[in-house]
Amino acid sequence: MIVGKQKPFEEIWDMVKGFKKIFVYGCNTCVAISHAGGAKEAEILASMLRMKAAQEKLEMQVDNAAIERHCEPEFFEPLMEKVRTYDLVLSTACGVGVNFLSERIGDIPVYPGVNTTFYGAVPKAGYFVELCGGCGNCVLHMTGGICPVVRCSKSLMNGPCGGTDKGKCEVSKEVDCAWYLIVERMKRLGRIEELYAIQPPRDWSAGTHGGPRRLVYEHIMDLEEEKKPKAGGSAQ
Amino acid sequence: MKSGSNLEKVIASGQPAVTAELGPPMSADAHEVIEKAHKLKGFCDAANITDCQTAVVRISSIAAAFIAQREGLEPVMQMTCRDRNRIAIQADLLGAAALGLKNCLCIAGDHQKFSSAGRLKGHPGAKNVYDVDTTQLVGIMKKMRDEGLQEGGDKLEVAPKYFIGASWTPMGDPMDFRPYNLKKKVDAGADFIQTQGIYDVEIFKSQMEKARNLGLHERTAILGGIIVPRSAMMLKYMDSSVAGVTVPKALIDRMNKAKEAAGDDKKKARELQEAEGLKITVELIHQILEIPGIKGVHIQAIEWESAMEGIVKAAGLYPRPQV
Numbered sequence: 001m002i003v004g005k006q007k008p009f010e011e012i013w014d015m016v017k018g019f020k021k022i023f024v025y026g027c028n029t030c031v032a033i034s035h036a037g038g039a040k041e042a043e044i045l046a047s048m049l050r051m052k053a054a055q056e057k058l059e060m061q062v063d064n065a066a067i068e069r070h071c072e073p074e075f076f077e078p079l080m081e082k083v084r085t086y087d088l089v090l091s092t093a094c095g096v097g098v099n100f101l102s103e104r105i106g107d108i109p110v111y112p113g114v115n116t117t118f119y120g121a122v123p124k125a126g127y128f129v130e131l132c133g134g135c136g137n138c139v140l141h142m143t144g145g146i147c148p149v150v151r152c153s154k155s156l157m158n159g160p161c162g163g164t165d166k167g168k169c170e171v172s173k174e175v176d177c178a179w180y181l182i183v184e185r186m187k188r189l190g191r192i193e194e195l196y197a198i199q200p201p202r203d204w205s206a207g208t209h210g211g212p213r214r215l216v217y218e219h220i221m222d223l224e225e226e227k228k229p230k231a232g233g234s235a236q
Numbered sequence: 237m238k239s240g241s242n243l244e245k246v247i248a249s250g251q252p253a254v255t256a257e258l259g260p261p262m263s264a265d266a267h268e269v270i271e272k273a274h275k276l277k278g279f280c281d282a283a284n285i286t287d288c289q290t291a292v293v294r295i296s297s298i299a300a301a302f303i304a305q306r307e308g309l310e311p312v313m314q315m316t317c318r319d320r321n322r323i324a325i326q327a328d329l330l331g332a333a334a335l336g337l338k339n340c341l342c343i344a345g346d347h348q349k350f351s352s353a354g355r356l357k358g359h360p361g362a363k364n365v366y367d368v369d370t371t372q373l374v375g376i377m378k379k380m381r382d383e384g385l386q387e388g389g390d391k392l393e394v395a396p397k398y399f400i401g402a403s404w405t406p407m408g409d410p411m412d413f414r415p416y417n418l419k420k421k422v423d424a425g426a427d428f429i430q431t432q433g434i435y436d437v438e439i440f441k442s443q444m445e446k447a448r449n450l451g452l453h454e455r456t457a458i459l460g461g462i463i464v465p466r467s468a469m470m471l472k473y474m475d476s477s478v479a480g481v482t483v484p485k486a487l488i489d490r491m492n493k494a495k496e497a498a499g500d501d502k503k504k505a506r507e508l509q510e511a512e513g514l515k516i517t518v519e520l521i522h523q524i525l526e527i528p529g530i531k532g533v534h535i536q537a538i539e540w541e542s543a544m545e546g547i548v549k550a551a552g553l554y555p556r557p558q559v
């Protein structure tokens with residue numbers, strides 16, 4: 001899932017303090033799980049903004065709500081007319097949600113209340129770890145299911161660098177060396193020899209280095225098109 | 237000859253090679269490079285010119301290497317994967333070859349978060365590159381040299397003729413993989429290898445035995461790394477904080493003894509520790525050169541270039557061969 005972290009309140013306040021009517025808009029999927037931007041967090045943030053506005057003697061109306069997902073259009077529809085009556089939407093969805101709503105809402109600004117942080121998992125409550133970089137060219141079958149692209153601080157593809165110390169990365173003693181984990185796991189899997197082959201320079205163009213990415217399934221788009229009533233014809 | 241560099245010729249002659257290290261300054265002034273070059277000239281076959289080591293901005297390796305070469309010291313330019321993508325890497329390799337540089341050591345480079353281990357501000361917020369890793373960089377350089385082709389396949393009118401080097405941390409985690417790490421760099425085309433600093437010769441010997449069993453000593457020239465110790469504190473720091481370096485307690489005890497012999501006299505304590513450090517260095521050189529498959533030593537007298545003369549003379553490695 002996408003893990004997010006709410007921006008510091010002071011940063012949010014600086015962004016929004018010039019607006020009179022603000023809608024804090026939560027998303028109840030990924031960012032709710034990471035305690036950053038679900039219904040509960042949107043409500044708390046809205047009340048903090050109201051308190052701050054009162055303290056600063058500013059006239060400001062702040063309302064809030066949340067929908068299940070900010071990344072698919074049908075979830076927006078029921079609330080869209082109401083949302084369009086505000087001067088500013090402070091979204092606590094991930095960056096995908098902020099972009100997507102900005103495209104659809106018309107000429108009303110949508111600001112981010114959350115820093116979208118990484119694709120991660122929740123090994124235990126309150127603890128989130130990055131496990132995938134969304135590089136578009138997966139190599140996990142070659143590395144024991146441990147990602148060298150995002151879990152190695154240098155995205156090395158051919159083994160550990162000289163900075164590994166007692167299984168930890170040179171970046172921090174808190175960070176596991178991905179290549180230490182990969183080598184140990186491949187040994188346990190009886191596949192260590194697979195790591196002896198040289199991996200050539202990667203094609204990074206499947207990642208963000210190839211420009212913004214799209215994924216198109218024409219057969220699905222065609223099916224959706226067929227479902228629509230044809231102009232001058234009758235719906236089936 | 238692949239490059240015709242002095243280092244390549246010395247290694248080819250079968251005599252033990254000696255490389256040193258020159259760290260460029262955080263300054264736009266060439267004088268420090270020139271001064272250091274004069275301290276090293278004649279006392280090594282080539283000197284590594286570090287490439288923004290510990291992720292701190294300094295005169296670039298290529299520029300400092302060019303200055304050193306002009307002063308008569310053969311440089312080994314270093315190239316990290318941290319700061320350049322494959323386009324910049326190859327452009328720099330062509331440019332450096334056009335300036336007459338012949339040796340290049342490929343390294344991953346210290347992560348920008350490292351920033352001189354907190355001693356300087358550095359640039360911990362920088363964006364790193366790591367488009368290719370060390371093994372891939374070695375392969376790119378070999379493809380340019382031997383096939384006259386860029387990584388992407390375009391032809392080079394004149395290929396850069398490098399003597400290609402790579403680093404090896406034989407005692408890094410996970411230790412049993414390290415000989416294979418070395419093998420990948422050799423398979424990719426590394427002509428010479430410089431190792432991380434070695435204090436624990438016994439462990440290094442066992443890693444070298446594994447490298448020999450893979451036949452690597454016959455396909456590349458392995459130079460054992462020695463970081464000249466200057467104080468007991470430095471040895472303790474290296475042991476506890478430098479990745480891939482372990483220092484036997486006996487060496488730390490020797491340095492402590494030298495320090496204590498001076499009593500409260502700080503100047504004398506420094507002199508006695510430096511003298512002991514030079515003695516330890518010469519012993520390490522002899523022990524490492526005795527290991528089968530070793531073709532030389534890489535001596536790093538960090539910010540203490542003036543020590544090189546005494547070290548190579550005491551080790552019986554002077555004068556350096558004229559080849």
